Amino acid sequence: MASITLDHLVKKYDDGFPAVNDVSIDIADGEFIILVGPSGCGKSTLLRMIVGLEDITSGNLLINGRRVNEAAPRDRNLAMVFQNYALYPHLTVFENIAFPLRLAKGKLTEAEIRERVTTAAATLELSEHLDRKPANLSGGQRQRVAMGRAIVRQADAFLFDEPLSNLDAKLRGQMRSEISQMQRRLGVTSVYVTHDQTEAMTLGDRVAVLKKGVLQQIASPRELYEQPVNLFVAGFIGSPSMNFLPATLEGNVFRTPVGDIPVVSERAEVARGRGVVLLGVRPEFFEDAALYEPAKLPHGTVFEADLTHTEWLGSEQYGYINFEPTPQVRELLQSLARDMDAEELRPQIVATLDADSKLRGGQRARLWLDTRRVHIFDPGTGENLT
Numbered sequence: 001m002a003s004i005t006l007d008h009l010v011k012k013y014d015d016g017f018p019a020v021n022d023v024s025i026d027i028a029d030g031e032f033i034i035l036v037g038p039s040g041c042g043k044s045t046l047l048r049m050i051v052g053l054e055d056i057t058s059g060n061l062l063i064n065g066r067r068v069n070e071a072a073p074r075d076r077n078l079a080m081v082f083q084n085y086a087l088y089p090h091l092t093v094f095e096n097i098a099f100p101l102r103l104a105k106g107k108l109t110e111a112e113i114r115e116r117v118t119t120a121a122a123t124l125e126l127s128e129h130l131d132r133k134p135a136n137l138s139g140g141q142r143q144r145v146a147m148g149r150a151i152v153r154q155a156d157a158f159l160f161d162e163p164l165s166n167l168d169a170k171l172r173g174q175m176r177s178e179i180s181q182m183q184r185r186l187g188v189t190s191v192y193v194t195h196d197q198t199e200a201m202t203l204g205d206r207v208a209v210l211k212k213g214v215l216q217q218i219a220s221p222r223e224l225y226e227q228p229v230n231l232f233v234a235g236f237i238g239s240p241s242m243n244f245l246p247a248t249l250e251g252n253v254f255r256t257p258v259g260d261i262p263v264v265s266e267r268a269e270v271a272r273g274r275g276v277v278l279l280g281v282r283p284e285f286f287e288d289a290a291l292y293e294p295a296k297l298p299h300g301t302v303f304e305a306d307l308t309h310t311e312w313l314g315s316e317q318y319g320y321i322n323f324e325p326t327p328q329v330r331e332l333l334q335s336l337a338r339d340m341d342a343e344e345l346r347p348q349i350v351a352t353l354d355a356d357s358k359l360r361g362g363q364r365a366r367l368w369l370d371t372r373r374v375h376i377f378d379p380g381t382g383e384n385l386t
């Protein structure tokens with residue numbers, strides 16, 4: 001098992017643009033770390049630098065405290081699990097799992113190889129399939145064979161490069177929980193690359209959010225959700241995404257394009273005297289005011305807005321409030337979208353409402369908002385001020 005230290009790692013490709021830009025992360029022995037971010041943020045490059053498939057331009061990479069910048073991949077004792085599993089179609093499950101052991105010729109006897117493969121297969125519930133070829137396995141079983149290969153090598157760490165992205169949604173969910181259980185059972189240090197925030201939030205002990213090669217925040221899933229450091233992380237984590245509402249604090253109300261929102265939380269004070277700020281409001285911070293529980297009242301505020309339409313999903317509903325942006329707000333939303341790599345940010349608020357809510361599109365709605373949890377961002381720097 002291993003600790004892995006990324007110390008100011010930089011990767012510049014031939015064009016000179018830093019694909020990975022000064023990333024430092026201390027990965028503890030046995031920890032499950034997720035690297036997440038939009039396409040092109042540098043997460044695969046970073047993983048490939050760790051495993052030795054990509055040169056390090058500057059900075060240090062340490063495994064168990066030993067600098068390995070120049071070590072060949074095979075000398076790092078890390079096991080990589082790829083998206084396409086890289087299984088050999090003509091070999092049985094047994095031989096696919098045994099493959100890395102046979103490569104390391106001369107080290108193990110046939111009996112030792114058999115012992116390791118059958119033990120790994122038992123852990124992965126593949127014992128009954130050892131004689132099958134990959135073509136006769138389900139996607140999930142193939143995934144487990146790929147992990148079996150990593151296990152038999154007794155690697156110091158597992159590195160996963162979007163291993164689930166070829167699977168359909170249902171299997172993805174199953175495999176996600178299998179990988180999570182397996183990792184906890186084996187207690188092996190793991191680094192996992194994904195652009196899927198559900199995978200990131202459910203699998204990781206800690207999640208590192210990258211944007212254009214720069215580490216934005218590394219924290220537990222809960223902390224990322226509750227205390228994102230900036231607009232980018234706030235918009236990336238959570239589904240549906242956090243709403244960003246331009247607002248100005250006047251006296252004890254926030255003037256916003258969807259209406260005036262009374263202030264009841266001291267958090268709001270950071271907005272005083274700042275002109276326009278962005279309120280960060282997750283859809284789940286709203287509720288139909290007719291359904292709120294009195295116990296929650298001290299923490300929230302009620303305001304009115306025109307509901308554009310609703311979507312009923314069975315367990316809940318989404319209520320949409322469109323607003324007419326001023327030219328200044330339109331420009332702000334456009335620059336925000338560019339910053340977040342989003343196609344556009346609509347002048348719209350999404351509110352998650354209880355499935356029993358009777359609110360419908362075209363109505364003036366009374367909404368309850370949990371103001372304790374509202375974030376306030378600086379629209380210029382993107383920094384979370386709360």
Ligand code: ATP
Nearest residue numbers: 013014019037038039040041042043044045046195
């Ligand atoms: P994706 O989710 O699309 O795989 P990613 O976050 O894994 O994206 P990388 O593949 O690490 O991103 O790429 C990071 C940046 O480096 C991108 O701008 C990409 O175009 C660039 N890049 C990647 N590989 C090379 C290469 N071999 N030569 C030049 N530039 C590269």
